[in-house]
Amino acid sequence: MRILLPSLALSLVACSAAEPRPPPTDRFVYPSGIHYRSVAGSTRGILYVSSANFDRCFDQGTVMAVDLDRVGTEGNRLPLLSESSANPAAPVVTLEQLNVPPESQVFIQSYAGELAYWERTDAAPRIFVTARADGDFIHYIDVPEPTRLSCVGSTGNNCIEGALSLTQVSGQTDDLPRAPAPFGVDVGAQGDVWVTHLSAADSPAGSAPSGLSKAFQSYVVRxxxxxxxxSTSDFFSLSIPDLPQGGSNSVVVDERYVFVSGRYDVYASRSQATRRFLLRVLDKNNPGRLIDPGLDLSFAANDSRGLALTARPAVSGAASRRLYMAVRSPDSLLIVNVEGSEGDSPRMTVVGSVPLPLGPTEVELVPRGDGRAELVLISCSEAGVVAIYDPDVGQVVAQVSVGQIRGTESPRPFGLDVQREGNSARIFASNFGDGRISVIDIPNLDSPQNARLVAYLGARQDVGQSATCTEVQQ
Structure with missing residues (x-):
């Protein structure tokens, strides 16, 4: 074995570390957040995808605007949803060439989480992406044209320059408030953006591992x-005396209330093993008012992940609503009845639970029209499937595998979004583990059990050259 002298070895590492490592422009790298947009004049629509750059092989992550009409090669394009419906036996199509031009890609911080899309009435649409690497940022990205992205606060395509740190905030006391590891994001009807964070904030910062933290706080940030x-006034505490603490995972914003799921935090939760923070509800009319409906007393899960709230009935008070929550240990879909969400006294009650494949993560709804309950989609990361729950049947009616599990490694589906077309739907799932987007079609929403995988978008990151990070890591 050849041994380098210490001084020479350090010199080589320093030189290598200084070399730029731009992320690839032709593939996804640990894709996470995702949003589908139907655009006039486009046959297949546009897909916005954030890449998390989770192994830090590159300097940054990315957000891409992918024109689905251009993905693939001439003669090998993404099948139309109508074509998929007419040919249910067609083989799965692999489309590695994304054909994303420079103006359709911007750079963000690594470890991207969820992605939210705001369709503004008086300006171009805007995208919000969280990232929990250095700086704990949320990025603001404008979409002046369907496939053109523009960083807010920057003259170039590096959105980190104008990103907003949620841990370096003026006016903090003992390093609080702050939101380490921002993750979940949702946008209210008035353009209010709400952000969660996976790790409870210790005080002083960095004291949690030593057990010397004076306090832990979790927030939802508006x-x-x-x-x-x-500013510090934008942080609303999710902590309630004598109730469990933890991180916050996902957020759903309604007209009046903000629903936040709780993420287990090993440091903040170690003295509260008998209870779990599954759901907290904030009153936007009175942000100092926080509700814990005690779901953990009805269903003893370890923590909760994605959540989705059904639409408000057309007639006020005509019916209750449902909040669907992905929970872990046991891995289940929790069904919560929500009443009075337009008034001062909302009530949330667990009315059912459904066992799910391993690792339920994100939840998305598929509307089916008047008189039909929405289908519930759940990305099950460890199992490598997207599960479909039909409330009208009361069970999971389909489990669509999104890729081959190699050894212990799953394709790890994460983000979900839906294209609805007549009585059919197309599901897009970001495969965090293998670097692709899976495309699943439901030809007939009356028969969701016939859902099937139809295509992969992008090249695999878990095989061949893409599987090995050859860049020098610090």
Whole structure:
């Protein structure tokens, strides 16, 4: 074995580390957040995808606007949803060439989480992407044209320059408030942006591992969607005396209430093993008012992940709503009845649970029209499947595998979004593990059990050259 002298070895590492490592422009790298957009004049629509750059092989992550009409090669394009319906036996299509031009890609911080899309009435649409690497940022990205992205607060395509840190906030006391590891994001009807964070904030910062933290706090952060700015008054505590603490995972914003799922935090939760933070509800009319409906007393899960709330009935008070929550240990879909969400006294009650494949993560709804309950989609990361729950049947009616599990490694589906076309639907799932987007079609929403995988978008990152990070890591 050849041995380098210490001084020479350090010199080589320093030189290598200084070399730029731009992320690839022709593939996804640990894709996470995702949003589908139907666009006039486009046959297949546009897909916005964030790449998390989870192994830090590159300097940054990315957000891409993928024109689905251009993905693939001439003669090998993404099948139309109508074509898929007419040919249910067609083989799965692999489309490695994304054909994304420079103006359709911007750079963000690594470890991207969820992605939210705001369709503004008076300006171009805006995208919000969280990232929990250095700086704990949320990025503001404008979409002046369907496939053109523009970083807010930057003159170039590096959105980190104008990103908003949720841990470096003026006016903190003992390093609080702050939101380490921002993850979940949702946008209210008035453009209010709400952000969660996976790790409870210790005080002082960095004291949790030593057991010397004086306090732990979890927050949901409210930001103005029209301008990236934040102050300590934008942090709303999710902590309730004598109730469990933890991180916060996902968020759903309704007209009046903000629903936040709780993520287990080994440091903040170690003295509260008998209870779990599954759901907290914030009153936007009175942000100091926080509700814990005690779901953990009805269903003893370890923590909760994605959540989705059914639409408000057309007639006020005509019916209750359902909140669907992905929970872990046991891995299940929790069904919560929500009543009075337009008034001062909302009530949330667990009315059912459904066992799920391993690792339920994100939840998305597929509307089916008047008189039909929405289908519930759940990405099950460890099992490598997208599960479909039909409330009208009361069970999971389909489990669609999104890729081959290699050894112990799953394709790890994460983000979900839906294209609805007549009585059919197309599901897009970001495969965090293998680097692709899976495309699943439901030809007839009356028969969701016939859902099937139809295509992969992008090249695999878990085989061949893409599977090995050859760059020098610090």
């Amino acid at each position: 930001l103005p969607g029209d301008e990236p700015r934040v």
